[in-house]
Amino acid sequence: MxxxxxxxxxxxxxxxxxxxxxxxxxxxxxxxxxxxxxxISARATTPxxxxxxxxxxxSEIETVRKTGKLDTISFNYHCYNERSGKVTFYxxxxxxxxxxxxxxxxxxxxxxxxxYLYNKEPFFVFLDRLDWSFDRQSGGExxxxxxxxxxxxxxxxxxxxxxxxxxxxxxxxAGSVETEIPNTETDCSKASEALSEFQKLxxxxxxxxxxxxxxxx
Numbered sequence: 001m002x003x004x005x006x007x008x009x010x011x012x013x014x015x016x017x018x019x020x021x022x023x024x025x026x027x028x029x030x031x032x033x034x035x036x037x038x039x040i041s042a043r044a045t046t047p048x049x050x051x052x053x054x055x056x057x058x059s060e061i062e063t064v065r066k067t068g069k070l071d072t073i074s075f076n077y078h079c080y081n082e083r084s085g086k087v088t089f090y091x092x093x094x095x096x097x098x099x100x101x102x103x104x105x106x107x108x109x110x111x112x113x114x115x116y117l118y119n120k121e122p123f124f125v126f127l128d129r130l131d132w133s134f135d136r137q138s139g140g141e142x143x144x145x146x147x148x149x150x151x152x153x154x155x156x157x158x159x160x161x162x163x164x165x166x167x168x169x170x171x172x173x174a175g176s177v178e179t180e181i182p183n184t185e186t187d188c189s190k191a192s193e194a195l196s197e198f199q200k201l202x203x204x205x206x207x208x209x210x211x212x213x214x215x216x217x
Contacts, residue, residue, distance in 0.1 A: 086102050
């Protein structure tokens with residue numbers, strides 16, 4: 001009986017030590033997570049003032065987005081079988097920091113627009129456009145050919161600061177060449193249209209209505 005009692009006490013002691021260690025690990029993980037969140041939130045109050053701070057703030061938003069730490073609200077819309085899409089609003093501490101708009105038109109055109117925000121205005125816009133067709137030079141196999149245009153628009157105080165564009169082509173049986181293609185600077189002719197599209201998205205945040213995207217007249 002004495003040996004059994006000693007074993008019982010040892011097992012309880014080991015269990016108590018294990019629980020304390022696990023509790024401390026959990027507390028440390030919570031502290032680390034809180035420190036990261038507080039650090040990002042503090043930086044979010046600093047307005048972008050040049051290309052360097054724009055890129056830095058973009059990276060900060062992407063970090064918390066990819067880790068699932070942003071609150072999201074989204075809705076889908078359909079326009080008479082011609083255009084359909086999904087709009088997602090990302091918020092941090094109840095402040096809107098990112099709008100994502102994915103849509104397709106007439107089955108062969110796909111697009112994703114990203115609007116990164118500070119104080120309700122975009123400071124960076126990324127436009128990704130894809131038009132695809134069947135590749136008739138693929139030797140009879142069913143292949144597709146994608147024509148892709150990516151635009152990167154940098155804004156400061158509501159005006160375009162720099163605009164870059166990348167055009168490339170890929171086929172369904174080949175690897176991605178996106179990273180091999182350099183960006184070229186453009187005249188920012190797409191900036192005005194991008195801001196108009198942002199305003200449309202901003203107006204839709206409370207209505208969740210297809211009318212904003214389907215009525216183009």
